[in-house]
Amino acid sequence: MPKIKAIHHVAVxxxxxxxxxxxxxxxxxxxxHELRDVPAEHAQVAFLPIAGAEIELVRPTTEDSxxxxxxxxxxxxxxxxxxxxxxxxxxxxQLKEKNVRLINEEPRVAADGKQYAFIHxxxxxxxxxxxxxx
Amino acid sequence: MPKIKAIHHVAVxxxxxxxxxxxxxxxxxxxxHELRDVPAEHAQVAFLPIAGAEIELVRPTTEDSxxxxxxxxxxxxxxxxxxxxxxxxxxxxQLKEKNVRLINEEPRVAADGKQYAFIHxxxxxxxxxxxxxx
Numbered sequence: 001m002p003k004i005k006a007i008h009h010v011a012v013x014x015x016x017x018x019x020x021x022x023x024x025x026x027x028x029x030x031x032x033h034e035l036r037d038v039p040a041e042h043a044q045v046a047f048l049p050i051a052g053a054e055i056e057l058v059r060p061t062t063e064d065s066x067x068x069x070x071x072x073x074x075x076x077x078x079x080x081x082x083x084x085x086x087x088x089x090x091x092x093x094q095l096k097e098k099n100v101r102l103i104n105e106e107p108r109v110a111a112d113g114k115q116y117a118f119i120h121x122x123x124x125x126x127x128x129x130x131x132x133x134x
Numbered sequence: 135m136p137k138i139k140a141i142h143h144v145a146v147x148x149x150x151x152x153x154x155x156x157x158x159x160x161x162x163x164x165x166x167h168e169l170r171d172v173p174a175e176h177a178q179v180a181f182l183p184i185a186g187a188e189i190e191l192v193r194p195t196t197e198d199s200x201x202x203x204x205x206x207x208x209x210x211x212x213x214x215x216x217x218x219x220x221x222x223x224x225x226x227x228q229l230k231e232k233n234v235r236l237i238n239e240e241p242r243v244a245a246d247g248k249q250y251a252f253i254h255x256x257x258x259x260x261x262x263x264x265x266x267x268x
Contacts (some may be wrong), residue, residue, distance in 0.1 A: 003163065004164050005185060023234060023257050026232065027229055027232045027234050030138055050138055050140060050141055053142075075240065077255065078213075079212075081144050081212065091162075095161055123148070124157050124158070125146055125153070125191060126209060126212075127212045128211075
């Protein structure tokens, strides 16, 4: 049976990464591991590791991505929770059997080779949930 | 210097805990550690541990709490990120020195003895952040 292994990251959508870093990095003292553009996600992302998990500050770099629309509609704030799973394909099959509404019915593959899929907030109690297999 | 030790939990505000559990517990397979009323927070809370961290599903039990107003205004979804810190008093002092806007200027003490304080979303890039010292 597929198993949820960890909270991998929590993503916060922001309109200004440098400004957000004055809090997360400078005031809280969390190390900034990396700040980079992720063209596939139309976003600039700051990665701030905390004990095996991560806070990700995400700023949309185009105006028509889902992320940009979310920011325009809801304002800056928490965007999604990402859970690490040992068998993404198996878990998606299990979720489909239970009629859980998915955004991605099959695993997608990121540029770095990680497999991921998003679950619709309607199914989770309102939170956007990402599943990751590393 | 105070240190952020871990992501302690992510709280999701829901309008129906049992319904949300059909996803988090039954479909994802995360164990429900505890479901209890927390009168001090005017909430019913489901605790779902994941590898040292936790998802908390939180339902307001009164209509006039901050949580109830958040749910009424924003709908169900992610509510806050809680970070564990080794020296809450020291970190709050550090945040005040950097003019970070706080909801609680001094540590508050929960019924179980944990010290906590909330940081205003305006300071963090939009996310409500709780700090915990255990």
